[in-house]
Amino acid sequence: MKIAPSILSADFGKLAEEVKVICNAGADFIHVDVMDGHFVPNMTMGPMIVEAVSKASTKPLDIHFMVENIPFFVDMYAHIKPEFITFHIEEEKHINRVIQQIRNYDIRPGVVLNPATPVSLLEYIVADVDMVLLMSVNPGFGGQKFIPSVIDKIKELRELAIKKNPNLLIEVDGGVNDKNAKLLKEAGADILVAGSFVFKSNDYKKAIESLR
Ligand SMILES: O=C(CO)[C@@H](O)[C@H](O)COP(=O)(O)O
Numbered sequence: 077m078k079i080a081p082s083i084l085s086a087d088f089g090k091l092a093e094e095v096k097v098i099c100n101a102g103a104d105f106i107h108v109d110v111m112d113g114h115f116v117p118n119m120t121m122g123p124m125i126v127e128a129v130s131k132a133s134t135k136p137l138d139i140h141f142m143v144e145n146i147p148f149f150v151d152m153y154a155h156i157k158p159e160f161i162t163f164h165i166e167e168e169k170h171i172n173r174v175i176q177q178i179r180n181y182d183i184r185p186g187v188v189l190n191p192a193t194p195v196s197l198l199e200y201i202v203a204d205v206d207m208v209l210l211m212s213v214n215p216g217f218g219g220q221k222f223i224p225s226v227i228d229k230i231k232e233l234r235e236l237a238i239k240k241n242p243n244l245l246i247e248v249d250g251g252v253n254d255k256n257a258k259l260l261k262e263a264g265a266d267i268l269v270a271g272s273f274v275f276k277s278n279d280y281k282k283a284i285e286s287l288r
């Protein structure tokens with residue numbers, strides 16, 4: 077199981093230090109939540125801050141866009157060279173075009189589903205992405221309560237992936253903790269994002285290990 081701590085819950089007053097510490101504590105990826113104040117009612121990090129995070133990080137970045145006008149954001153953040161860029165399908169009319177736009181930068185594309193968005197919408201997309209991120213909270217904020225219906229969605233997506241994209245990575249984001257991590261793994265998740273569970277603990281390494 078790979079763990080991607082979300083720096084949304086880190087101390088932004090010492091962000092570079094937090095990134096270095098979390099990398100040494102065993103993070104596999106650094107999950108970066110980019111919010112624009114339109115798609116979600118919160119704003120987070122512009123490209124200059126994400127670039128500073130990337131410079132401090134020894135692990136690849138996993139950028140989660142919660143934004144409108146996705147192609148504009150892809151062009152604005154691509155030079156940072158994250159491992160993944162994921163975007164919400166609820167927002168994009170031309171999903172295949174954006175997937176290709178991300179690939180043209182040699183970045184691995186993924187799509188994100190809100191908790192109420194059905195897996196069936198992925199039938200003709202799943203073969204074209206490297207990752208699907210299933211939200212287990214409504215996006216916008218860290219520290220929210222886990223929505224358990226994501227467990228059935230992971231199982232459904234794993235079935236679809238077996239048929240259409242056996243290498244697909246399934247990532248889960250929102251309210252992940254040491255109580256639900258095992259269920260998420262058993263359902264078929266490959267990568268767990270965790271913000272408050274890791275960054276609000278006194279021992280990041282122990283918190284990451286407990287999720288794994
Ligand atoms: O994308 C988001 C929130 O919209 C997440 O990545 C959060 O940052 C996860 O935080 P926790 O729920 O783990 O505290």
Ligand SMILES: [Fe+2]
Nearest residue numbers: 082109140249
């Ligand atoms: Fe996220």
